Amino acid sequence: MTTPGDARRLERAAGTEAVIELTAVLVAVTGEEPRILTVEDGKALPSGPFASDHRTLQMGLRSWVERQTHHPLGYIEQLYTFADRDRRPEGGGGRVISISYLGLTREGRASGEHVPGWQSWYRYLPWEDWRGGKPALVGRVIVPQLGRWAAKAPDGAARRARTQRIHATFGSDSATWNEELVLQRYELLYEAGLVPESGQRGATALAGEAMMLDHRRILATGIARLRAKIKYRPVVFELMPPSFTLLQLQRAVEALAGQRLHKQNFRRLVDQQGLVEETGGVATATGGRPAKLFRFRRSVVAERAVSGTKLPLARSP
Amino acid sequence: MTTPGDARRLERAAGTEAVIELTAVLVAVTGEEPRILTVEDGKALPSGPFASDHRTLQMGLRSWVERQTHHPLGYIEQLYTFADRDRRPEGGGGRVISISYLGLTREGRASGEHVPGWQSWYRYLPWEDWRGGKPALVGRVIVPQLGRWAAKAPDGAARRARTQRIHATFGSDSATWNEELVLQRYELLYEAGLVPESGQRGATALAGEAMMLDHRRILATGIARLRAKIKYRPVVFELMPPSFTLLQLQRAVEALAGQRLHKQNFRRLVDQQGLVEETGGVATATGGRPAKLFRFRRSVVAERAVSGTKLPLARSP
DNA sequence: CACTCTTATACTCATATATAGCATAAGCGG
DNA sequence: CCGCTTATGCTATATATGAGTATAAGAGTG
Numbered sequence: 001m002t003t004p005g006d007a008r009r010l011e012r013a014a015g016t017e018a019v020i021e022l023t024a025v026l027v028a029v030t031g032e033e034p035r036i037l038t039v040e041d042g043k044a045l046p047s048g049p050f051a052s053d054h055r056t057l058q059m060g061l062r063s064w065v066e067r068q069t070h071h072p073l074g075y076i077e078q079l080y081t082f083a084d085r086d087r088r089p090e091g092g093g094g095r096v097i098s099i100s101y102l103g104l105t106r107e108g109r110a111s112g113e114h115v116p117g118w119q120s121w122y123r124y125l126p127w128e129d130w131r132g133g134k135p136a137l138v139g140r141v142i143v144p145q146l147g148r149w150a151a152k153a154p155d156g157a158a159r160r161a162r163t164q165r166i167h168a169t170f171g172s173d174s175a176t177w178n179e180e181l182v183l184q185r186y187e188l189l190y191e192a193g194l195v196p197e198s199g200q201r202g203a204t205a206l207a208g209e210a211m212m213l214d215h216r217r218i219l220a221t222g223i224a225r226l227r228a229k230i231k232y233r234p235v236v237f238e239l240m241p242p243s244f245t246l247l248q249l250q251r252a253v254e255a256l257a258g259q260r261l262h263k264q265n266f267r268r269l270v271d272q273q274g275l276v277e278e279t280g281g282v283a284t285a286t287g288g289r290p291a292k293l294f295r296f297r298r299s300v301v302a303e304r305a306v307s308g309t310k311l312p313l314a315r316s317p
Numbered sequence: 318m319t320t321p322g323d324a325r326r327l328e329r330a331a332g333t334e335a336v337i338e339l340t341a342v343l344v345a346v347t348g349e350e351p352r353i354l355t356v357e358d359g360k361a362l363p364s365g366p367f368a369s370d371h372r373t374l375q376m377g378l379r380s381w382v383e384r385q386t387h388h389p390l391g392y393i394e395q396l397y398t399f400a401d402r403d404r405r406p407e408g409g410g411g412r413v414i415s416i417s418y419l420g421l422t423r424e425g426r427a428s429g430e431h432v433p434g435w436q437s438w439y440r441y442l443p444w445e446d447w448r449g450g451k452p453a454l455v456g457r458v459i460v461p462q463l464g465r466w467a468a469k470a471p472d473g474a475a476r477r478a479r480t481q482r483i484h485a486t487f488g489s490d491s492a493t494w495n496e497e498l499v500l501q502r503y504e505l506l507y508e509a510g511l512v513p514e515s516g517q518r519g520a521t522a523l524a525g526e527a528m529m530l531d532h533r534r535i536l537a538t539g540i541a542r543l544r545a546k547i548k549y550r551p552v553v554f555e556l557m558p559p560s561f562t563l564l565q566l567q568r569a570v571e572a573l574a575g576q577r578l579h580k581q582n583f584r585r586l587v588d589q590q591g592l593v594e595e596t597g598g599v600a601t602a603t604g605g606r607p608a609k610l611f612r613f614r615r616s617v618v619a620e621r622a623v624s625g626t627k628l629p630l631a632r633s634p
Numbered sequence: 635c636a637c638t639c640t641t642a643t644a645c646t647c648a649t650a651t652a653t654a655g656c657a658t659a660a661g662c663g664g
Numbered sequence: 665c666c667g668c669t670t671a672t673g674c675t676a677t678a679t680a681t682g683a684g685t686a687t688a689a690g691a692g693t694g
Binding site: 664 | 667682
């Protein structure tokens with residue numbers, strides 16, 4: 001299928017065989033917390049060698065997840081393929097290609113025996129949670145440390161570039177904070193040697209639990225993708241129970257975005273889009289006036305799934 | 318690094334070694350046409366086995382492209398990793414994993430000898446070009462054929478689903494046409510057996526030149542990604558010469574988007590964003606009043622590259 | 635039961651952005 | 665000068681967004 005000797009072809013190299021590993025970021029939202037399925041006592045994402053007995057990668061992943069969680073996997077999306085040599089511990093063998101996926105589901109309610117694997121993703125990336133305002137960690141630890149790293153830059157231009165990156169990613173207040181830059185922030189911390197994964201000396205533990213290999217980077221990629229996605233595709237649905245109140249829906253979006261939203265505007269946009277309909281029931285245990293229960297309008301959701309719709313992401317109260 | 322025997326792990330399979338192939342969608346805009354670099358007489362995208370002597374995949378790809386085009390490769394982005402068994406011709410050996418990239422550059426002005434490789438991407442996907450209004454091909458051939466395919470669905474539900482998909486992707490007029498759904502449209506045509514790649518009998522050649530393997534699918538992925546990207550990241554820059562008129566810039570965006578834009582609004586938004594500055598010169602060969610020449614403001618571009626800005630995509634005149 | 639607390643829900647308003655159109659400027663070829 | 669072309673500045677209107685006010689409807693408490 002490829003003609004050898006063509007000058008215009010990517011050059012042939014010694015080892016073109018590689019080990020393929022799949023890694024999954026499986027997300028659920030429970031109790032106003034965004035959670036991911038973990039293994040190894042919370043130190044790793046579920047992953048393993050690629051089982052080639054399925055027609056597509058996605059199908060293989062889907063069937064595996066459904067067997068594990070006893071829940072249909074509503075949504076799957078490929079995240080990224082990592083094959084960077086420097087992110088792997090030095091080992092003789094061939095290169096490892098790790099293909100990562102994002103999956104949305106609901107937390108398996110006691111899916112068998114020991115399923116302690118669901119962890120809040122903010123356990124690993126605590127600086128991403130601005131729901132309670134700017135986290136103290138950012139202002140007191142992260143930005144100062146990054147500032148020191150920027151000051152250590154070899155020359156003025158590099159120093160300015162670093163400072164500018166810090167500002168662009170970590171901003172200063174909630175107005176400049178861009179919740180989608182999850183990966184850029186993690187990469188910055190990595191480069192600055194502020195996460196243990198980077199393996200540098202002086203790797204200040206900082207905060208946030210580390211994960212094996214580059215799993216925290218994959219997690220950051222997944223969160224970033226999901227945060228971008230909820231703004232224009234109705235994917236939160238996959239994370240919600242069959243019926244819910246509008247506040248519950250809002251809390252789920254907030255959990256993912258790591259930001260508070262303006263309640264009235266949230267509701268306005270949700271029903272402007274026509275994505276939900278009343279079930280007729282009401283939730284009484286709200287602590288105030290009972291809230292109407294809603295369900296997603298499957299037909300509209302399917303329609304918008306392709307053409308694109310917007311979920312609101314107005315700012316906080 | 319992985320503990321065998323963990324139930325929560327993706328299952329181990331027989332063959333976990335696979336052949337890795339890189340495929341690149343290299344885009345340039347010349348003469349108001351979006352072009353891609355092709356090989357094999359226009360029948361394939363440049364691709365080849367993965368050369369493992371670079372630290373990252375991207376770096377390997379970048380150096381290869383720069384050697385080929387004699388142009389710095391401004392922008393690289395990973396597209397997708399395809400590993401679907403059914404899209405490959407039946408061959409005994411192991412699975413082929415193809416990792417694809419999108420790269421933006423400028424057409425190598427006579428980059429040596431025979432560089433006939435740059436082809437308009439609309440040669441392969443002619444239904445994507447709406448700059449001259451709705452292409453006759455869509456209304457006269459594609460939609461009717463798809464309609465026939467929808468009618469052949471086994472039951473009513475499937476028929477409705479197909480009709481709905483056709484409507485969502487191919488719309489009916491320029492108001493409902495969503496230029497980002499490039500991949501969805503190609504996949505639909507593929508499923509309907511309207512492209513020769515699908516290998517079905519009755520594979521009506523339709524229109525648009527086919528490519529080897531799944532290269533047309535990769536191309537569609539790249540176009541879709543780029544069309545989405547130009548709306549919120551200033552990446553057109555990578556495709557423009559050092560100085561240009563605003564109309565040239567607009568034509569480039571239109572070439573990529575496959576749509577005409579409203580001139581006045583385009584200009585207003587471009588300078589509102591502060592992305593360009595006057596060079597002082599004027600272009601005289603415009604056929605009318607001479608146009609000011611502009612260049613990109615590198616500083617702003619770098620800044621916005623991360624935080625996100627909007628390039629306008631208002632509708633036609 | 636009046637009062638208070640909580641959440642739900644309906645509206646209003648100012649501002650930003652998008653879309654479309656009008657008007658004028660400035661070159662060229664006759 | 666006239667008609668043609670493209671450039672460029674400006675206005676009007678619709679829609680989206682962000683923020684605030686007002687009222688409704690339950691629970692709990694004295």
